[in-house]
Amino acid sequence: MDLEAPATHRLTQYAHGGGCACKIPPGELEAMVSGLAAPDASLLVGLDGGDDAAAVRLDGDRAVLSTVDFFTPVVDDPYDWGRIAAANALSDIYAMGGRPVVAVNLLCWPREVLPVELAREVLRGGADVGRDAGCPVAGGHSVDDPEPKYGMAVTGLGAPESLLRNDSGRAGQPLSLTKPLGIGVLNSRHKATGEVFPQAVEAMTTLNARACAAAVAAGIRCATDVTGFGLLGHLLKLARASGVSAVVDSAAVPYLDGAREALRDGYVSGGTRRNLDWVRPHSDLSAIPKSEALLLADAQTSGGLLVAGEIPGAPVVGELVPRGQHLVIAR
Template structure:
């Protein structure tokens, strides 16, 4: 049974486009709660990966939620990917996940519960690997299958990674290769299985997060549905700098370029590119490269303003200019 055929989109490519989401949130504001516990350190302002509330001098709580439609046909792998993706938001803030709760939407009259059980089993395997408790959750009957988690973690406030703390002169590091969106779209259309892509999506960002904190990195985000360019634009805008990307240095999954050439480009990737284009100087890059840089990733890597061992440097931050992002081909 091919799970990807039961959903219009797939993975993080099914997210609401970034420009439309910003329109929804514009002017929304947040009411200050009465007698609230702790201090809100990270909220809606910069569109960071998770919310953070400091509850003690050396302890802050990280809270996030993430779920999506099937990105692969194998239910166990889908569960693993969705769990790794949800946990990634905590790692992107420099935190450690403590507990997750399942979020399951299921077409109960269409897909048997045995498949749902495999999805949940996959999610449980990844939280166990992460040392994160998994308990309970919420489920609803839904025409499309969807799965993910709400995750709570902790972080030391002084070691918090944010997307608004980038400084000119810092290198940019990417910890996973790009191309997940186009390969997943090819998988959905043809049934071809890309083992390297599955391994990349199920790999936790825990080690990269720890390395970043140990290296003194303060600025980071993870690369998911808005693509490298979309998340980098948000980071540069929030930090008041310009980001320069060396396209030749950006790692790609095997087969990603062929998938673009053969037309397997998700609508979400094209919408990402359209959103960042007005803020990007890409005169030296071709269309194929720009699509890959904007490709909607599912459970992608961390994008760091700093260096860690074993991860490629793909660019740098420079003083703010007329464009938020510059792509050098």
């Protein structure tokens, strides 16, 4: 990048949390939106299943996908934060099997505290990722806010009959994960110590476009992305929406280098602990230690896709099974 954040402006220190770990806990969120869904014949995907984006049918061949995502700084480098936030927002479109076509910025900035030049770097990072995705970033909205936040509202297109949905899973399907876990604990360590983890930045800025295309080409119809609710939280939502249960092979789940060490040293976000508290009543975690369960619930930012099917290069980490207890974790 052209401009580095001065040592006096570590962006993560201006936020109460970081990235998708700042999400409202899933149980609270479900209670908040309960009963708000309104029936509409053109609405293919709405609030009911807690899916990644809304989908509205335009005609027989096209559906409009709409999503929004923004969060507080997850890294100190403003350009990288912009790239991560943009990749994360675009991910919701890919998680639905769609193609992003236009995005607009959402920027909250403490203008009397942080230099405007840093905000420009955040926006530049977002614009560069939009360009990489072939998705124009056209304007947006900004407000003066005590805490910096950035993200995007994204509009995409998809084919109604080939959307990836979290309610389309069937017993017997394998579960594939397209990015390693551990982003959350590494980001927590970065926020606390200033250590930089290029492997985490690379994972968070990698678009899910290729994984989306591979899933759609393989005829897969069920997927979600793994973000703030962790692997266990997002899998629980998928299992409930699809009317199935899931078995996870914890030994098959990939992790970023340094993730286990960060966990060992105590860098676990409050969001991760809330995720585990939420899934525990619906899970059998007896086969693994609590430390492993925390990693499986680790709040990811711009994580990979969790796909009900097999796609090239993605490890199989479990299987959907007939409905019983929602999640069973095997060593």
